[in-house]
Amino acid sequence: MMDTLPPCPNCASTYTYEVDALLTCPECGHEWSADMSGSDEEVIRDAVGNILADGDTVTVIKDLKVKGSSSVVKVGTKVRGIRLVGGDHDIDCKVPGIGQMGLKSQFVKKVND
Numbered sequence: 001m002m003d004t005l006p007p008c009p010n011c012a013s014t015y016t017y018e019v020d021a022l023l024t025c026p027e028c029g030h031e032w033s034a035d036m037s038g039s040d041e042e043v044i045r046d047a048v049g050n051i052l053a054d055g056d057t058v059t060v061i062k063d064l065k066v067k068g069s070s071s072v073v074k075v076g077t078k079v080r081g082i083r084l085v086g087g088d089h090d091i092d093c094k095v096p097g098i099g100q101m102g103l104k105s106q107f108v109k110k111v112n113d
C-alpha cells in the first residue's frame with residue numbers, strides 16, 4: 001500500500017482520497033485509477049459498473065450459449081475465482097458444470113461472499 005496518495009493529475013490538489021480502486025479529487029471531482037504501474041490499463045467493470053478484480057465471485061446475468069457446444073450458462077450461475085484477461089471475453093473462469101471458459105464482463109455481476 002502507498003503511504004501517500006499522488007496528487008490529482010487534473011488540478012494538482014493533494015487532498016485526494018481513495019474510493020475502492022479509484023482515487024478521487026474533492027476539488028475538481030476527477031477520478032482515476034490508483035494503479036499507475038501498468039500504463040493506462042483498462043479497468044474492467046461488471047454489468048452495473050462495479051470494478052472487477054482477480055479472484056472475485058460473479059453471477060451470470062443472462063443465459064449465455066457456450067461457443068462450440070450445446071451447453072448454456074444459466075442466468076444466476078455463480079462463478080468463483082475469476083481471472084481478468086482483457087480482450088473480447090475479458091474474464092477467464094471455471095464455470096461449474098461447464099468448465100474453463102471466457103465470459104464477457106458486461107454479462108456478469110459481482111457478488112460479495
Ligand SMILES: [Zn+2]
Pocket residue numbers: 008009010011012013025026027028029030
Ligand atoms: Zn483535481
